[in-house]
Each structure stands twice: as C-alpha cells, then as structure tokens.
Amino acid sequence: MAVSSLRCIQSLGFSSRGRAFFPVGDCSRANARKSMNCRLVFASAKNSDRDLCVESKVETLLDSVKWDDKGLAVAIAQNIDTGAILMQGFVNRDALATTISSRKATFYSRSRSSLWTKGETSKNFINVHDIFLDCDRDSIIYLGKPDGPTCHTGSETCYYTSVNDFLEHKQIEGSRQALTTLYSLESTISQRKAELAVPQHVKPSWTKRLLLDSKFLCSKIREEADELCRTIEENEHGTRTASEMGDVLYHAMVLLALKDVKVEDVLDVLRHRFSQSGIEEKRSRGQQNEAMEEDGSWMWFQTLCPCT
Amino acid sequence: MAVSSLRCIQSLGFSSRGRAFFPVGDCSRANARKSMNCRLVFASAKNSDRDLCVESKVETLLDSVKWDDKGLAVAIAQNIDTGAILMQGFVNRDALATTISSRKATFYSRSRSSLWTKGETSKNFINVHDIFLDCDRDSIIYLGKPDGPTCHTGSETCYYTSVNDFLEHKQIEGSRQALTTLYSLESTISQRKAELAVPQHVKPSWTKRLLLDSKFLCSKIREEADELCRTIEENEHGTRTASEMGDVLYHAMVLLALKDVKVEDVLDVLRHRFSQSGIEEKRSRGQQNEAMEEDGSWMWFQTLCPCT
Secondary structure, three states: OOEEEEEOEEEEOOOOOOOOOOOOOOOOOOOOOOOOHHHHHHOOOOHHHHHEEEEEHHHHHHOOOOOOOOOEEEEEEOOOOOEEEEEEEEHHHHHHHHHHHOOEEEEEEEOOOOOEEEEOOOOEEEEEEEEEOOOOOOOEEEEEHHHHHHHOOOOOOEEEEEEEHHHHHOOOOOOOOOOHHHHHHHHHHHHHHOOOOOOOOOOHHHHHHHHOOOHHHOOOOOOHHHHHHHHHEEEEEHHHHHHHHHHHHHHHHHHHHHHOOOOHHHHHHHHHHOOHHHHHHHHHHHHHHHHHHHHOOOOHHHHHHHHH | OOOOOOOOHOOOOOOOOOOOOOOOOOOOOOOOOOOOOHHHHHHHHOHHHHHHHHHHHHHHHHHHOOHHHOOOOOEEEEHHHHOOOOEEEOHHHHHHHHHHHHHHEEEEEOOOEEEEEEEOOOOOEEEEEEEEEOOOOEEEEEEEEOOOOOOOOOEEEEEEEEHHHHHHOOOOOOOOOOHHHHHHHHHHHHEEEEEEEEOOOOOOHHHHHHOHHHHHHHHHHHHHHHHHHHHHHOOOOOOOOOHHHHHHHHHHHHHHHOOOOOOOHHHHHHHHHHOHHHHHHHHOOOOHHHHHHHHOOOOHHHHHHHOO
C-alpha cells in the first residue's frame, strides 16, 4: 500500500509541550507570498496556509531523519503508561509521515515491501501520542497506547523470551514478558492471588495474608502512609522516604490486585487528568463527585495541565 | 575489537524465573561422554562440565537469533526500573555473546565495524539484568540499570527530540525526554518545585500549595490513603479504586519531590527487596530498623523473592 508522505497531514492535532530541535524554515515552500515565519502564519493565515505550513514542517522533519542505505530507520513502539516495549519495526519516509498524520503506529514491511499499520487486521492499533527521535536521528520511538495485545501471538508485547530463563533451564507455564520493576511486582502479587484458589497446608506468605484479610491490608496501607509522612515530619533521610514509599506502593498494589485494578489503569487515569485542565476535569467528574470537588481534591489537576 | 563469542561465559550468573523457549539440546557438544541432560549435568558435574554446558546453550541461543543479511539484529537498552528506552544499537553474534557473559550492554558499531561496550569511555555502563528476544527473534531488549546518563550528550536517554514539539513550534529550555506517564508527572511536579524559587504574585497552584505546606501535604496523603482503603471497605467500583490510587500516587510523589527522592530510587529499593530473600533483607536492614522488623513489615519481601 503505497501512500503519499503527506496524506492527511491536515488532520494533525497533537498537543504537548517542548522545544524545537529542528532547523526552522520560513515556510517559503508552503507560503511563498509571505515573508513572515511559521509562527506568524499560524497566527494570522487561513487554514489552508496553516496546513501548507505544517506540511512543510513535516517535510523538514522527514528530511532530518538519517535514513539508512535502504531508506529505513528503526521504530520502537512503547506503551505510554507502562513503558513496556510493545514491538519494533522499521519505517521509511512514508511510514513515518503516515504515523504523524494518522496517529496509528505504521511501519514498512521489508518482506512485503509495503507499509502496514499495526492493527489493520487485528484492530489492535497503537494510538501514537508523541514520536521521539534519538540523538543520531536514525531511531524513533512511537510513544502510544495500544488498543489490545500487540503481538500476533496474543501476547501483550512481542518480547516474551528471556535469555536468563533459557540459560537457567527454567520452565514455567505461559510466557514471561520483559517486565520492569513495578510490573514484575504486580505480576508476582497477581500470581500469589491466583495461588489462593488452590488450598495449601503451609503458613501463608505475607502477600497472601494481606489478600486474605482486607481489614488487615487496609490497616497496613494507613500505617505505611503514616510512616511515609513521618519521614518528612521527623526530617528523616531520603533513603528512609524511598523505603517507606516502597512499602506504600507494595501494600496499595495488593489492594489493587484484590479489586482487579491494574497499575496501568491508574496511570491511564493520571494521564487523562494530566492532559486536561482542572475545569474540564471538574466537569467530567460530574454531579456524582460534588463532595470531592468541594474539598478541593480535584484542584491539583488544574496545576498539572500543560495549558494552565 | 574482535572477541570470541564465548569469552568469559564461565562468569555467567543471571538469576530469574521463567520458561525455556529455545530448543533444549542434551549438551552433547559440551559433554559428549554423558547422555544425561543439562539439568543433570548442572546438578552433578564438575564446574568445567557445567561451563561447557552453558557454553553449548549460549551457542544454541545465538543460533536461534534471526540475524539479517549483515549478521545483525536490533538491540534496545531499557532501564529496568523506569522503563525508559535508553538507546538503540545493533548487535552481531559476538556482541550478544559478550553482553551475556559480561552483563554490560555491548553493541556492534556499523561505522567502525567493531564491538563496543556502552560506557567503555564514559564509564556509564548499562548493567544488564536480563535479555529478551521478540517473537520474530530479530529484535532484542537489554533490560538493565545504567550507571549514569546513557547519551553522549549527557542526557539520560538518547530520545529527547519530540515530533510534537517541532510541529507545534514549541520552545522550552533544555530537552524533553520521551517520558511515560509516571515520569511526566514527576517532571511536572519537579518543575513546579523549581518555580517556587521565583517569587510570583498569583495564587499558587495546588501542587505549589502542597510543596509550600508539608503539614497540609501530609494531611492529604493520609486522607487519600484512607479514601483508597474505603473503596474496598465500602465495596466501591474498581474505577473509583483507580482514581483514588491516582490521588495517593500524586500526593506521595509531591512528598518525594520535597525530599529530593526520585521514583526511580523507590523502584530501585523495591527491586532489591524483590530479588533477595526476606532473611537477607532483614539482615541488610541491620540494627537500625529493629522496630520495623518486629512489626513484621519486612516480611512481605520474603513472599516476593523468586526463590521462596
């Protein structure tokens, strides 16, 4: 499926904060009759002029990539919430331009010599929120949110084969993803929860005790939160703060497991609050949480929105 | 620097849990006089036999990688705690073997046609804890902990050029890394803290109010922990749990910022607890935390250690 580099560029609608790294032109290709720079064009011109200006900037960006001798660069898709590396492919100029315009992670298939958008068959698209280039400009991150499992095997990511496991000759059921620390901990807690279904005649582990006794769990969460606060109230060393925060996280994650809530769900909530203004957030919470709004808890979102 | 694929394989010492994906041989090349499989060799043979068996397994692993027409595969270095993608390079057979044996992320330089270990000049090595192959076996993750900034520019990662920023013509001081949700939030809180140094004549934001008043901050942390617990005590919906956990995380992260503690430090603590037994953990905490140990808080590590 060959497509134009700039198909649908008009639909661009990313939002973020940041700096311009690329050489900034005067949009002369896009708007030759104007000598003003892009910022001025954006502020005063009609939509069509603006679209042409964006088109010109995308071309500048594509020109700045260091394509290899086959016209390709490496592209890595990463989950914006969990940080999991979902998959890696290659992109050519058209694939990157298509991703910029469609916001769906798109690659170039070297075996089929054509573009392909992840999810075009499975519908498990990767919705790209931002794209990053590396210092050499030959490697790209698609930072996005997947609609479902990325791997064609049904696995969340394509990376589920551990060299450690192979060399140590370990055998367990199912695959072990390349999990970072927080998600390894989540996975272990989840495993302990699953083990509860099988009656055991040994003393239950700490995690299982917490899972089996939510009253006890809640008393631990309140206690650990208190201990975290005391590290600042009693001016304790930062290492103590890190340790107490570890305790808070772990115990709270056991509660999440009991409620079948994933850490990713929590981060999804944070990201949505983070990217909207406090006023929108307040509105989205609606009538049902009026009491919460009155105590001011919602106000912190206002301080985090990049626009405020 | 050409090195043998199997230099120092004897020093292998990874530890993890998981499954074997690779075809399992009987180590006949390594230990032809024995008909028993690797597991038995590991259990009974002398060190030299064991080393030969590991060597054979590494060869099997290297044979299973789908090297491209130049004998290369993509290798991505990822921070095991934060999930940040640090850099991407290419590996050949020797580079991957060297990484397996040395546990320092090693690549193949296409421009210099030689191996290079990240950090050999800067001393900012990436200490590899595990390696993952993707489903196609042509892409590799080095999951590890960097000793310092990875990029030659001094940036934590090589990915600090945002396409969004370029297209929106945003200009800010310094670079903006490819941050996932938790670290975007941490970065914003840190920015608010930095802004406190400049007197402002507008009403302070919620985050700044918390930063300026640690008594108020601690009352919010205790309150949010209580609300998180109430979602289980009052059998509220999981969406409410996710929302309250978001509140706990955000307020606790403001405390971390006040104490100059990074989320990465907390995860580092968790990972160390996670990978050692409760007994080792108890010992490592030493005399100073006897009171904590007595209340049983340390015991949960025991339940998380893969060996217990």
